[in-house]
Amino acid sequence: MELLYLTADDVTKLLNMPEALSVVESAFKEHGMKQVQMPAKSYLYFPEGDLRTMPAYLKNAGIAGVKIVNAHPGNPANGLPTVMAVVMLNSIETGAPLAMMDGTYLTNMRTGAAGGVAANHLARRDATVVGMIGAGRQAMTQLQAITIIRDIKTVKIVDVSTTTCNRFRKNMAELGCDIVIAGSIREACNCDILVTTTPVRAPIVADGWVQEGTHINAIGADAKGKEELDPQILKRSTIVIDDYAQATHSGEINVPLNNKIITVDDIHSTLGEVVAGIKQGRTSDNEITVFDSTGLAIQDISTANHVYQQAVKTGIGARLKLF
Numbered sequence: 001m002e003l004l005y006l007t008a009d010d011v012t013k014l015l016n017m018p019e020a021l022s023v024v025e026s027a028f029k030e031h032g033m034k035q036v037q038m039p040a041k042s043y044l045y046f047p048e049g050d051l052r053t054m055p056a057y058l059k060n061a062g063i064a065g066v067k068i069v070n071a072h073p074g075n076p077a078n079g080l081p082t083v084m085a086v087v088m089l090n091s092i093e094t095g096a097p098l099a100m101m102d103g104t105y106l107t108n109m110r111t112g113a114a115g116g117v118a119a120n121h122l123a124r125r126d127a128t129v130v131g132m133i134g135a136g137r138q139a140m141t142q143l144q145a146i147t148i149i150r151d152i153k154t155v156k157i158v159d160v161s162t163t164t165c166n167r168f169r170k171n172m173a174e175l176g177c178d179i180v181i182a183g184s185i186r187e188a189c190n191c192d193i194l195v196t197t198t199p200v201r202a203p204i205v206a207d208g209w210v211q212e213g214t215h216i217n218a219i220g221a222d223a224k225g226k227e228e229l230d231p232q233i234l235k236r237s238t239i240v241i242d243d244y245a246q247a248t249h250s251g252e253i254n255v256p257l258n259n260k261i262i263t264v265d266d267i268h269s270t271l272g273e274v275v276a277g278i279k280q281g282r283t284s285d286n287e288i289t290v291f292d293s294t295g296l297a298i299q300d301i302s303t304a305n306h307v308y309q310q311a312v313k314t315g316i317g318a319r320l321k322l323f
Contacts, residue, residue: 006101006307006317014310015106017144020113020303025275027058027302028117031243032272035059038297040245043223048072050223056297057092065089067103067300071223073199081137082199083107087304097322099308103300106307110299112141114242114271115195115217118291120149121274121281122240123193123215128153131182131191133205133228134198135159135168138219142195147175156182156191185209196220196228207232212286218252219293229290231256237288238268240281246294253292 006014030036037057044051049072057064069085076082085103090096119127127150132139135157146152155177159165162181169179182188189209196205198220207230210216216237220228234256241247248257248264256262269279271291282289311317 001322003097003320003322004099004317005320008102010316011102011105014307020109021116023302023306024113024299025117027298028272028275030058032276036298054297056301063305064092065301108137108141110303112145115142116145116149119146122289127192129191130155131188131194132157133196135164138197152177155179156188158182158185158188201225203230205229214288216290221252222294223250227255231261234262237290239290240271241292242296247292251292251294
């Protein structure tokens with residue numbers, strides 16, 4: 001019994017954003033059609049961060065597996081990524097492990113791809129300006145995906161770290177956008193597509209800063225108690241979530257729901273339902289739309305399977321004997 005082992009370098013070689021967009025959109029469609037098994041994330045909480053397990057089975061694709069991922073905000077000070085992960089793929093016929101791969105780059109790519117899929121279905125077609133609150137690794141993959149699905153001219157970024165903003169500008173220069181370091185969060189909110197990727201536990205985007213017609217990818221709230229947006233923004237928006245169980249527990253909507261500022265009736269749909277054509281996406285240019293992203297195991301497993309298939313085709317990776 002052999003296992004295919006793929007390092008971070010291997011995964012990076014085998015996965016690009018256009019491929020991730022296609023694979024993740026297909027996974028959301030399966031989710032919308034209720035063709036997946038995906039228990040909600042299971043958490044272990046530590047003083048410094050948390051550890052999560054994320055299993056999934058996609059029936060139509062015939063793939064299954066689990067991701068183990070951490071979130072430790074203090075890691076950059078120690079030279080480590082905030083988020084690190086490994087993904088295991090298993091045979092649905094025998095349950096045998098097929099592959100184990102680094103999931104850190106994969107996680108960044110599949111989350112960026114989810115934001116791209118959401119923006120493609122929910123943002124205005126004439127969107128040209130992106131505002132980004134938080135300029136770390138996740139902001140980069142969000143922008144990579146969005147520039148594929150929209151003709152983005154200007155990007156306004158803001159972050160607590162000037163160094164992070166400068167690194168973002170340097171790394172994203174190849175996209176050909178005019179990248180401007182905004183003087184404030186309010187300035188960054190003057191945009192067509194707003195992306196929030198911070199770990200905060202109190203709103204940093206005020207209701208009055210978000211103009212009509214804006215689409216928001218709310219990415220940072222991925223654990224209980226986290227929120228980035230003034231709940232009043234949600235009250236006047238079309239809310240699209242990735243998954244009911246996860247979003248109500250740990251997404252952008254979790255605090256407003258617990259505080260009874262919004263109810264589950266205020267949720268328009270899941271992104272999968274929009275992708276599958278079951279529910280309509282944006283209906284007017286004046287509508288504010290919010291995608292509440294918590295990160296789904298179906299994104300990880302579908303993307304990991306794509307990487308695995310490409311590795312088999314190209315002969316990349318190491319074969320490890322298990323027994």
